[in-house]
Amino acid sequence: MAGASSRRTVSENVSDAEYIEIQRFLHHEAALLDRRQFGEWLRVLTEDVRYRVAVYVMRDGTLGNVDHAIIDEDIVGLRSRVEQVSNPRLTRAENPAPLTRRFISNVQAARLDTHGYAVESNVLIYRTKTAVPQGGVYVGERRDVLVRLDGTLRIARRDVRLDHEIVFDGAISAIF
Amino acid sequence: MTWSEAEKMRTRTSSRRGRGWVDTARGLVSREVFVSDEVYRLELERIFARTWVFLAHDSEIPEPGDYVARVLGDAPVIVLRDDGGAVRALLNSCRHRGAKICRAAAGKVRKLVCPYHGWTYERDGRLSTTGFDRHFPKDTDFSRMGLVRVARLGSYKGLIFGCWDASAPDLEDYIGDFRWYLDAFFARSPGGMQALAPPHRWRVKANWKIGALNFIGDSQHIPTTHTGPLTLDPVRLARTGVIKAAENSFQVITREGHGCTLTYLAPGLADEAYQTHCRELEPYYVQTLDADRRALLHHLRVAVGTVFPNLSFIETQVAPAEKAVIIRLWQPLGGTEMEVLSWVLAEREASEHYKESVLAKGFRNFGAAGVFEQDDMEIWASVTSSSANRVALQFPYSFQTSLPYADKPVADYKWPGRAFQPPEIEVVQFEFMRHWDRLVSANG
Numbered sequence: 209m210a211g212a213s214s215r216r217t218v219s220e221n222v223s224d225a226e227y228i229e230i231q232r233f234l235h236h237e238a239a240l241l242d243r244r245q246f247g248e249w250l251r252v253l254t255e256d257v258r259y260r261v262a263v264y265v266m267r268d269g270t271l272g273n274v275d276h277a278i279i280d281e282d283i284v285g286l287r288s289r290v291e292q293v294s295n296p297r298l299t300r301a302e303n304p305a306p307l308t309r310r311f312i313s314n315v316q317a318a319r320l321d322t323h324g325y326a327v328e329s330n331v332l333i334y335r336t337k338t339a340v341p342q343g344g345v346y347v348g349e350r351r352d353v354l355v356r357l358d359g360t361l362r363i364a365r366r367d368v369r370l371d372h373e374i375v376f377d378g379a380i381s382a383i384f
Numbered sequence: 385m386t387w388s389e390a391e392k393m394r395t396r397t398s399s400r401r402g403r404g405w406v407d408t409a410r411g412l413v414s415r416e417v418f419v420s421d422e423v424y425r426l427e428l429e430r431i432f433a434r435t436w437v438f439l440a441h442d443s444e445i446p447e448p449g450d451y452v453a454r455v456l457g458d459a460p461v462i463v464l465r466d467d468g469g470a471v472r473a474l475l476n477s478c479r480h481r482g483a484k485i486c487r488a489a490a491g492k493v494r495k496l497v498c499p500y501h502g503w504t505y506e507r508d509g510r511l512s513t514t515g516f517d518r519h520f521p522k523d524t525d526f527s528r529m530g531l532v533r534v535a536r537l538g539s540y541k542g543l544i545f546g547c548w549d550a551s552a553p554d555l556e557d558y559i560g561d562f563r564w565y566l567d568a569f570f571a572r573s574p575g576g577m578q579a580l581a582p583p584h585r586w587r588v589k590a591n592w593k594i595g596a597l598n599f600i601g602d603s604q605h606i607p608t609t610h611t612g613p614l615t616l617d618p619v620r621l622a623r624t625g626v627i628k629a630a631e632n633s634f635q636v637i638t639r640e641g642h643g644c645t646l647t648y649l650a651p652g653l654a655d656e657a658y659q660t661h662c663r664e665l666e667p668y669y670v671q672t673l674d675a676d677r678r679a680l681l682h683h684l685r686v687a688v689g690t691v692f693p694n695l696s697f698i699e700t701q702v703a704p705a706e707k708a709v710i711i712r713l714w715q716p717l718g719g720t721e722m723e724v725l726s727w728v729l730a731e732r733e734a735s736e737h738y739k740e741s742v743l744a745k746g747f748r749n750f751g752a753a754g755v756f757e758q759d760d761m762e763i764w765a766s767v768t769s770s771s772a773n774r775v776a777l778q779f780p781y782s783f784q785t786s787l788p789y790a791d792k793p794v795a796d797y798k799w800p801g802r803a804f805q806p807p808e809i810e811v812v813q814f815e816f817m818r819h820w821d822r823l824v825s826a827n828g
Contacts, residue, residue: 261753263584265489265582266488266489267488267489268487268490268493269491269493276582277747280747284618285618288618291616292755293612295612298611298612298615298616299759301759301761301762302758339589339762339765339766340765373489374723375586375752376586376587377586377587378587378757378758378761378764379586379588379751379752379754379758379760380752380758381753
């Protein structure tokens with residue numbers, strides 16, 4: 209799997225108003241996921257969205273760390289995942305529903321030549337479920353491409369890189 | 385079972401050397417076996433120190449100096465390719481003061497250099513210099529100070545195994561008749577199979593044997609645990625025709641506790657509509673496999689299996705004419721926790737497009753965020769949290785759907801091992817546990 213570019217996005221060519229709009233969008237999106245409003249969440253994605261979550265494989269020496277996909281979905285696959293975890297009859301992992309609290313920070317944005325923004329953010333998700341009452345934390349970095357459709361921002365691409373090498377708590381059912 | 389019966393069982397099951405953990409006559413297994421650190425320590429001594437245990441796939445370390453870091457029993461080992469192209473397995477701990485030599489999960493090294501004081505080893509494990517050789521006593525035999533070698537190392541069709549017991553039988557004898565089945569999944573093209581990416585790794589608070597049993601043949605859990613993916617696309621689509629399967633499906637156990645469960649499409653379905661394997665790969669199967677093994681693969685919808693103790697595999701249709709082969713290592717981390725490693729494999733000859741597709745779909749189902757795995761792991765962890773208590777421990781687990789079938793193997797079965805039908809019974813799982821019991825409860 210090719211890793212995302214290591215280029216850092218610098219918020220230099222977006223106006224304060226744009227920056228605030230992007231931040232507001234990310235906070236809104238996080239709230240939808242925390243409240244398990246998955247149907248609403250799917251609507252902030254574009255139809256051609258690519259949604260990818262990766263962990264690291266630590267490599268020795270000069271080869272660096274490998275960015276190793278654990279989720280790689282288009283809208284069809286995402287809808288299926290969402291349907292699985294939101295219908296209590298179809299999920300064991302998310303029934304009872306886990307409690308999640310997302311913290312999105314360190315937002316940087318740059319306007320793209322096309323009609324959108326490259327946006328980076330840090331994500332921290334505290335997640336409590338019956339099997340793990342003490343909770344657990346997923347931490348990572350997100351690189352999104354946001355586009356404006358009918359006047360509102362949508363996610364066209366999301367690359368999540370979790371700062372984990374080993375998933376610590378069973379297999380992941382969460383959405384980042 | 386009444387409380388007093390349970391008490392009797394408990395008296396039996398608490399005997400120090402483990403006798404009675406598996407009740408053959410009644411098809412029961414003590415819960416202690418799945419939640420006890422004491423049992424885990426016995427397993428380390430009587431299973432993981434003595435049997436062959438899977439370490440890596442050959443394709444993970446293609447070139448000299450390539451290594452992966454794994455665990456054999458509870459000991460960290462480096463599996464690497466030496467200058468001559470041979471695979472080596474070495475204890476990942478410096479002979480000087482114990483520091484870990486290879487600290488990443490994978491990498492490439494010219495020499496094995498200890499980061500602590502600089503002791504340096506060749507790729508075959510021999511000590512090349514301590515850096516302070518001149519200060520050692522004159523009669524020091526540096527040739528005996530290489531990294532500790534795993535006593536036996538063997539490879540079968542790309543599957544690399546190690547064993548800490550120098551007197552163990554050869555790997556081929558250990559796998560025995562089960563080789564016949566492994567060939568159909570791991571040696572069905574001239575180039576053999578290839579791991580398409582590093583393994584996904586996740587931890588779960590569950591005993592390693594739950595995974596081994598799940599994959600040797602636990603067809604009963606599929607409709608309940610996996611209602612979600614079986615109901616939803618794209619998995620639902622890939623399963624077309626499987627509902628009618630059964631009468632020609634079966635499970636198999638061979639010596640040494642290896643086994644598998646093979647689920648076929650119902651007979652009589654038109655070839656074209658229910659093509660399971662990739663057409664482009666079939667010429668390789670014809671070239672490599674005999675007629676019997678091709679028959680084994682024909683219309684095979686899903687195969688699961690376990691090589692005792694903790695290597696499993698699943699071959700499953702992920703799309704029309706697309707099959708993912710996944711291998712699994714259930715790495716124990718104690719009595720109540722394991723690390724799961726999951727690889728997706730494909731035939732080396734397959735097209736890049738096919739490999740990409742199988743990799744993505746294989747992990748989508750059976751990776752660290754797999755739509756099947758997420759539900760399995762939740763339930764397995766609950767097995768631990770609900771069983772590891774004073775009351776629950778009195779009541780053994782049931783494997784009773786093995787009993788009516790255990791002495792009725794398929795009469796005219798022509799392939800190796802003993803086969804049982806229907807596929808959803810627990811014979812093979814219970815045979816795995818009986819073999820486990822023979823090793824763990826043996827004297828000495």
